Amino acid sequence: MLTETTPHPSADSPDHQSTVAELSHDFRLANGRLARRLRQEKVDNELSAGQFSALGALFVQGPLTLRALSDHERVTPPSMSRTVNALVDAGLVHRAGSSEDGRKVELTATDAGLALMRETRKRRDAWLAQRVVALSHEQQRVLAQATVIMRELADS
Known part of the structure; x- marks a missing residue:
């Protein structure tokens, strides 16, 4: 060794x-x-490295909850919440209730987010x-x- x-x-x-x-x-x-x-x-955009990484995770993994995305990116849920808010505001991520559990929010990349990735x-x-x-x-x-x-x- x-x-x-x-x-x-x-x-x-x-x-x-x-x-x-x-x-x-x-x-x-x-x-x-x-x-x-x-x-x-x-692609030229105003995304931070963290925002781009989170969008990339949704691109590769598909829909995720905020907790799952936080765990994947190894950041706290409050930090990921701010990142997701910016992505939603930019029209790159969609937030909706989970089809499996209405109490959970599911995040998906929008068509614009997928095209950027x-x-x-x-x-x-x-x-x-x-x-x-x-x-x-x-x-x-x-x-x-x-x-x-x-x-x-x-x-x-």
Whole structure:
């Protein structure tokens, strides 16, 4: 098992051995930079990152209650309520009583919200695909393996 100080091969140089702490740091920085760059590839709108993320969750997951959306986004219900209010005011989310339980409110992306998400996904996927296709087959294979690992990290 690797520890914080156990050397492992560095991605920067085959001769350099970095620690798990260095790898973690480098990975976090690279992941953050890629995420920021991808966020630039979106439909022009006034949404905050949190609003966009919540709309994205409704786009992917489908209708959710406020509690389920809060849990998914890992924020408090009062915070999510403010986010949802802004999305409703922008015409991107619809709020209605749940068909299963009238006491609960169900949130769904509107047609305008779905269109915004589809166009943003299209732009981001095109930007990234253009760069991935330029990688060698070996780099693409490593990226596919890394993607599985990244999902595991994100879901932990």
